[in-house]
Amino acid sequence: MHEIPFEEILQNLRELIAKKVLIQTPEGLKREAQALAEFLEKNGIEVIISGDINYGACDLADKEAKMLGCDVLIHLGHSYMQLNLEVPTIFVPAFAKVDVVKVLEKNLDEIKKLGKKIALVTTVQHIRDLERAKAFLEEKGFQVFIGEGDNRVSFSGQVLGCNFTTAKVGEEVDGILFIGAGYFHPIGVALATKKPTLAINPYSGDFAWMDKEVEKIVRKRWGMIARAYDAKKFGIIISTKKGQLRLGEAKRIMKLLKEHGREAQLIAMNYISPEALDGFDFDAYVVVACPRVPIDDAERWRKPVLTPPEVKLLLGLREGYEFDEILG
Ligand code: SF4
Numbered sequence: 001m002h003e004i005p006f007e008e009i010l011q012n013l014r015e016l017i018a019k020k021v022l023i024q025t026p027e028g029l030k031r032e033a034q035a036l037a038e039f040l041e042k043n044g045i046e047v048i049i050s051g052d053i054n055y056g057a058c059d060l061a062d063k064e065a066k067m068l069g070c071d072v073l074i075h076l077g078h079s080y081m082q083l084n085l086e087v088p089t090i091f092v093p094a095f096a097k098v099d100v101v102k103v104l105e106k107n108l109d110e111i112k113k114l115g116k117k118i119a120l121v122t123t124v125q126h127i128r129d130l131e132r133a134k135a136f137l138e139e140k141g142f143q144v145f146i147g148e149g150d151n152r153v154s155f156s157g158q159v160l161g162c163n164f165t166t167a168k169v170g171e172e173v174d175g176i177l178f179i180g181a182g183y184f185h186p187i188g189v190a191l192a193t194k195k196p197t198l199a200i201n202p203y204s205g206d207f208a209w210m211d212k213e214v215e216k217i218v219r220k221r222w223g224m225i226a227r228a229y230d231a232k233k234f235g236i237i238i239s240t241k242k243g244q245l246r247l248g249e250a251k252r253i254m255k256l257l258k259e260h261g262r263e264a265q266l267i268a269m270n271y272i273s274p275e276a277l278d279g280f281d282f283d284a285y286v287v288v289a290c291p292r293v294p295i296d297d298a299e300r301w302r303k304p305v306l307t308p309p310e311v312k313l314l315l316g317l318r319e320g321y322e323f324d325e326i327l328g
Contacts (some may be wrong), residue, residue, distance in 0.1 A: 002028075002032060002094035002095060002096055002097065002125070003094070003095050003097060003153075004029075004032045004035075004036060004076065004092060004094065005092070006035075006036060009036065009040075009074060009090060009092060010039070010040065010045075011114040012068055013040070013045060013072060015072070016072050016088055018070075018071040018072040018088075018188065018215055019045065019046060019071055020045070020046040020047075020048075020068075020070045020071055021040065021045060021046070021047055021048070021065075021070050021073070021074055022047075022048050022049075022050055022061060022064065022070040022072075022073050023047060023048070023049045023050065023074045023076065024050045024052075024054055024060070024069055024074070024075060024076065025039060025050070025054065025076070025257070027053065027054075027078070028056050028074065028094075029224070032094075033049050033076055033077065036076075037049055040133075044275055044307075048068055048070065051066075053217035053271075055290070055292075056081075056161075056243065056290070056293060057075060057079065057080065057081035057083075057091065057243060058081060058083075058241055058242070058243025058290065059242075059243060059246045060075055060083060060085060060240040060243070061073055061079075061243065062085040062086045062087050062242075063086055063088045063273065065251070066086045066087050070087065071087065071088070072088050072089070072090060073089040073090070074083075074089075074092060075089055075091050075092065076092050076094065077093065077094045078091065078124065078325070079091055079093040079124045079127075079154035079155065080154045081152065081154075082152075082328065083242045083243055085242075087218055092295070093124045093154075094124075095107060095123075095126075095127070095128050096125040096126055096202070096203075097123075098203060098303045099202075100126055100132065100179055100202050101129070101132055101133060102205075103179075103201070104133055104179075104200065106205055107205075107207045110198060111142075111177060111200075111295070113198070114173050114174055114176075115173075115174025115196075116141070116142055116171045116197060116218075117138070117142070117143045117145070117170045117174045117239075118142055118144055118145070118174060118175055118176065118177050119144075119147060119171075119175075119176045119177070119193070119195075120133060120134055120144050120145070120146050120157055120176075120177050120179070121146075121147070121159045121164075121167050121172045121177070121178050121185075122157055122158065122159070122165055122178065122179040122187060122247055123158065123159060123160075123177075123185060124154070124155065124181050125180065126179050126180060126202060127155045127157065127158055130146060130157045130179075131268070132158075135258055145171050146165065146166070146169070147165065147167060147168060147170070149165040149166035150163070150165045150327055150328045151209040151328035152326060152328025153165065153166060154325065159178070159185050159189060160185075161184050161188065161290070161291065161292045162290060162291045162324070162325055162326040163325055163326060163327065163328065164185075164188045164189050164191075164193070164323070164325060165327065166195050167189045167192055168192065168193060173195065174195075174196070175195050175196040175197065175198065176189050176193055176196070176197045176198070177197075177198055177200065178197060178199045178200070179199075179200050179202055180199070180201070180202070181204075183208070183213050184295075184296070185199075186210050186213075186290060187213050187214055187217055187323075188209075188325075189210070189321060190211070190214045191214060191218075191323045191327035192322075192323060195257070196210075196211065197210040197211075198210070217295070218321045220298060221295070221310060224294075224305065225304075225310050225313055225314050227284075227304040228283075228284040228304035228306055229314065230283075231282075231283035231284035231304065232263060232283055232305050233262070233263045233264075233265070233281070234264045234282060234285065234286055235265055235267045235277065235280060235282035235284075235286075236250050236253055236254050236255050236257075236264055236265065236266050236267065236286045236288060237267050237272055237285055237287045237288065237289060238250045238266060238268050238269075238289060239268075239270070239272065239288075240268055240269065240270045241270065244289040244290050244326070245289075246288050246289065246326065249288050250266060250286075250288040253265075253308050254266065256311065256312070257286075257311065265282070267280075269289075272287060272289060272290075272293065274300050274301045274302060274305075276302060277303070282303065283303065283304075284303055284304040284305065284306065285301075285303060285306070286305070286306050286308065286311055287305060288308055290326075290328030291307055291323060291324035291325065291326065293305075294306060294310075307324035309321075309322045309324055310324075
């Protein structure tokens with residue numbers, strides 16, 4: 001269950017004198033998008049809902065909004081990301097209605113294993129509860145730090161699947177406590193900080209330590225690097241999604257590969273999928289876009305697919321595994 005502030009959105013649209021809007025939504029908020037469209041139409045605003053899949057604020061439909069003659073884009077589910085946009089955009093992060101403190105209380109014995117000094121991070125869904133969580137933990141005797149992060153994140157303590165800068169709090173902490181669902185974010189946090197990381201899922205109330213998960217994923221990634229070892233021709237995939245476009249990094253990777261005797265070609269894609277690459281004759285790929293793409297569903301890729309830090313490992317230019325991050 002998520003809260004969408006209908007009245008506040010309407011107020012913002014009136015201030016922007018919007019007559020026609022495009023609503024963009026992630027999979028999990030499609031019904032809320034529909035309800036919002038109905039509400040806005042009743043209030044005299046023409047609405048189009050984008051049916052395209054959306055995974056983040058890195059992929060805004062501002063160009064489509066302009067093409068469709070919309071004055072404003074309403075982006076549901078994710079917080080503000082600094083990008084050069086073609087229409088005014090209202091970001092509506094979805095805040096979960098779930099009691100975070102209750103699950104912290106339930107898992108207090110496990111949290112104690114992290115040590116006394118801890119950094120606290122979460123995804124945008126639970127960001128409003130972070131200060132309350134901090135106060136609760138401090139009451140229980142912990143020293144709690146919430147990192148500010150860089151410009152890619154909107155809130156202190158917020159992590160994205162491609163940015164873990166808030167987990168590096170600039171203090172020598174004993175461990176990191178992540179509040180949220182899924183493993184991708186806390187694995188990234190554990191790899192980025194090299195600290196014991198405990199994930200507490202506020203929906204199920206369960207906890208999970210990340211060391212085993214990190215081991216599992218890193219082992220798989222080394223397997224992927226090994227498969228690319230003899231690759232001669234590399235396709236370097238860049239994204240045409242504004243918040244994932246990293247042309248400079250892609251060129252640096254291309255240069256590195258060429259300096260090490262490999263061939264490399266840039267490929268631009270909007271939706272990156274293994275199937276779309278089928279007709280090409282490359283031995284391996286490097287995805288210089290969303291860092292989740294090469295890692296999620298890694299088994300679907302028929303050719304080895306690496307991240308930029310993995311290319312450096314392949315070429316022997318660095319030691320120790322690191323997640324790919326997009327810094328702001
Ligand atoms: Fe999420 Fe990937 Fe976009 Fe980062 S680049 S915000 S991980 S979808």
